Structures are given as C-alpha cells and as structure tokens.
Amino acid sequence: MGAAAGRSGRARRLLGLATVAVWAITLWGWFRLPPEIPMHFGLSGRPDRWAERSIAAWCLLPAMATVFAVAFGWLLPGWFAGLARSNSKLLNMPDAERFRALPEDARVRAVGGLGAGLAGIALAVDATIGWVMFATVRVANGEWQLLPMLPTLAFVLAIVGASVWMAVAGQRAVRREVDRVA
Numbered sequence: 001m002g003a004a005a006g007r008s009g010r011a012r013r014l015l016g017l018a019t020v021a022v023w024a025i026t027l028w029g030w031f032r033l034p035p036e037i038p039m040h041f042g043l044s045g046r047p048d049r050w051a052e053r054s055i056a057a058w059c060l061l062p063a064m065a066t067v068f069a070v071a072f073g074w075l076l077p078g079w080f081a082g083l084a085r086s087n088s089k090l091l092n093m094p095d096a097e098r099f100r101a102l103p104e105d106a107r108v109r110a111v112g113g114l115g116a117g118l119a120g121i122a123l124a125v126d127a128t129i130g131w132v133m134f135a136t137v138r139v140a141n142g143e144w145q146l147l148p149m150l151p152t153l154a155f156v157l158a159i160v161g162a163s164v165w166m167a168v169a170g171q172r173a174v175r176r177e178v179d180r181v182a
Helices: 003-030 055-086 096-101 102-112 114-140 149-181
Strands: 036-041 047-052
Touching: 003 036, 003 114, 036 055, 036 102, 036 114, 055 102, 096 102, 096 149, 102 114, 102 149, 114 149
Parallel strands: none
Antiparallel strands: 036 047
16 A cells, blocks of 8 residues: 555544544534524624524534535545546646656556545544534523634634645645656
8 A cells, every 4th residue: 555545544534533523513512502503603703693403404514524524535536546547637637738648557646645635625624514513502502602713714724724735735746756757
C-alpha cells in the first residue's frame, strides 16, 4: 500500500468516526430540545427563524453531513481514479496537459492523494455541523443567547483551509509524477 493510500485510509476512518460523533451529538441534543428550536442564525449569531421540534428539522444537517462524508470520503476518490485511468477530460487537474501525457499508473498515483484531501474537507464539514448542532441545543434551551461566531468562523476557515491544502497537494502530486516519468 502506498503512502497516499495509507493517508486516505486513515482519513476515511477518522471521517467515519466524526460522522458517528455528529449523530451522537444529534441524539444527545434531541432529548434536550424544547418544543420550539432555532432553525437559522443571522450573522450576529442570533436565531432569526424558529420551528417546531421535529425529527426531520433536527436531523437535516446531520443527514447532509453524512451524504457529504460518503461522497467526499468514499465515492469521489474512486470516481477520480476511474477518470484518471481513462484519461478523461472531466478530471480537472493542475497542469492538465502534462497530467494527461502521463502514463495511466502515474495519473492514478497523482490523484490517489486527493482521497485524503477530500476526506479532510468532509471532516471539517462534519466538525462544523457537530458544533452547530451542539450550539443550537444550548441556544434553544436559553443557556446561550447566540451561536458563538468565533468558533463557527474557525470551523468554516478549516473547510477553506482543507480545500486549499487539497488544491496545492494535487498540484504537487502532478509535478512529482511528471518529474518521476521524465
């Protein structure tokens, strides 16, 4: 197993645990919610839309996090490898001309590390949603007046950071494979 595959496997396991944690927070919060819950927060962190407590309303964000985790952690990496094998123009890689000139095994290696990056993005999304679920329970019960924006912003910046890291890592992987073949 290559280094990229090892990183992707560890990232997927961590992502699986994070998704379970989001659902644990969701379950924990369900039993603490009052009859009316905040459904949206304004930029100040104050709730600006409320709804009756319902399973559908409460589980929407965790369900979206789960779909995101499955897509980014498992489905997309396999799809990218298939696109690399077929040398598809649908795969938008840095330095596309040199990437497409690589032999099949080198193209697959170049996209192999993207799995860890995609899982990292999904992990940051899971952490953000877990935080929002936890904070929503606190606000719904009147323990907090608003959703604290500093931690929320930090989680959003983690998503952006993971995305930038993945883009840079993809470019380096292509350059590494071009240099290896040359």
